[in-house]
Structure formats: structure tokens, C-alpha cells
Amino acid sequence: MPSDWWDSPAVAACPLGLNAQSGRAARRFTRSTLREWGLTALADDAEAIVGEFVANAVSHAARSAGSGQPIGLRLLRRTGEVMCAVLDPCDKAPVLRIPDRTEEAGRGLQMVDALSDVWGWSPVTGRGKAVWAILFCALGPATPTAPTASAAPAVPEPSPKPSRRDPRFRRHLS
Numbered sequence: 327m328p329s330d331w332w333d334s335p336a337v338a339a340c341p342l343g344l345n346a347q348s349g350r351a352a353r354r355f356t357r358s359t360l361r362e363w364g365l366t367a368l369a370d371d372a373e374a375i376v377g378e379f380v381a382n383a384v385s386h387a388a389r390s391a392g393s394g395q396p397i398g399l400r401l402l403r404r405t406g407e408v409m410c411a412v413l414d415p416c417d418k419a420p421v422l423r424i425p426d427r428t429e430e431a432g433r434g435l436q437m438v439d440a441l442s443d444v445w446g447w448s449p450v451t452g453r454g455k456a457v458w459a460i461l462f463c464a465l466g467p468a469t470p471t472a473p474t475a476s477a478a479p480a481v482p483e484p485s486p487k488p489s490r491r492d493p494r495f496r497r498h499l500s
Contacts, residue, residue, distance in 0.1 A: 336363065340399040342380060344387045352380045352399045356410065359401050365408060368461050371441040372401075372410055375459045378434040379412035382457070386416035395453055407443075411458035413450060420447055420457055 340355040342348040353373045360369045376399060383397040395415030402409040422439055425432035438445050442459035449455050 336403040338401045342383075342397045342399060344384055344397065346384075348384055348397065349377050349380045352376045352412075355399060356401060360408070363403050363408075365403070365463055368408055368463060371461060372408065375438050375441055375445075375461075376410050376412065378438055379410070379414075379457050379459075382420065382434065383412050383414040383416075386414055386418070400456075407460050407462050409458055409460050411456045413453060413456050415454040417449070417454055419455070 338355070338359045340352060342352060353376060356372050356376045357369045360366060360372060380397070380399065387395070387397060396413070397415065398413045400409075400411045400413070402411070420435055422435045423432055424436075435445075438459055441461075443462045445457075445459035447455050447457045
């Protein structure tokens with residue numbers, strides 16, 4: 327893994343309430359933060375992922391009455407990736423499932439799986455868990471070569487987005 331992936335991380339945090347407006351606040355915070363970081367290309371996917379994580383966290387917090395634990399959003403930027411994480415007071419692991427075609431719910435983590443490069447969860451001692459997703463960002467093309475007078479103008483090649491199927495980026499999740 328390139329060493330610059332670990333240099334200069336940036337973290338943005340957003341505390342959230344246990345109400346219906348939390349999803350909207352989290353999506354706006356995500357879009358605004360990614361715009362500040364110059365990563366607007368990731369905003370649509372990140373917003374959808376964060377919205378799903380927050381909806382699940384609010385739902386789990388409502389079911390575990392009396393937990394009193396807040397939920398919160400963290401965005402972590404490192405060169406080459408952005409991690410979106412939501413703190414959820416429930417200890418129960420998220421499960422990617424395939425709902426029946428007639429079910430109205432249960433497809434959110436399928437969407438997260440499709441939009442993110444890697445996702446998972448990690449226990450947070452005494453506070454539940456953090457559900458997270460990583461979106462890889464293009465690092466930009468290599469140094470372009472100067473075109474010769476007889477050559478057609480160079481069109482920069484787009485930087486490929488690393489595939490989650492690339493074994494260098496696979497992570498085993500618990």
C-alpha cells in the first residue's frame with residue numbers, strides 16, 4: 327500500500343440526534359465536507375451510504391430504549407480514500423441479506439455494498455459499534471508527457487478507480 331495513503335488524514339465529525347432529521351443533517355454534512363475536501367465526485371455515493379447507516383442507527387437506537395448513547399458521523403480522508411463511519415449504540419452486527427421480492431425493506435446494505443469499495447463494522451467498547459464504508463478516489467494521472475508538434479493533442483487518461491475485487495484492496499471483515 328502506498329505510504330502516502332497514511333499521510334495527512336483529515337477527520338470531520340457530526341453529532342446526530344435520534345430523530346428523523348438526523349439522516350438529512352448527515353447527508354448535508356457529508357456533501358459539504360466532501361466539497362471542502364475537493365471530492366465532490368464521491369458525494370452522491372457517500373450521501374446514500376451515510377443516509378442508510380444513519381437510518382439504521384436511529385432505528386436500532388429507538389429499539390434499544392434507555393441506551394442513552396448518541397449516534398454520530400465521522401468522515402476520514404486519506405490520500406486515495408474516504409471512510410464514512412456512523413456510531414450506532416446497538417451491538418448487533420449488520421447483516422447483508424437478500425430480502426424476498428415482496429418485502430418493502432432490507433435492501434439498504436445491498437446498496438451500500440454496491441456503492442462502496444469496502445464496508446464493514448467494528449465494535450466500539452461500551453458504545454455499540456461503528457458501521458463504516460470506504461470509497462476509493464482516483465489519485466490522478468501520472469506526469470503527462472509533452473505532446474510533439476506532429477502528434478494530436480494528448481487527452482489525459484482517466485485515473486481508474488481501484489476495484490474492490492483487486493486483492494490488494496480486499497479486507498477481511500468480522
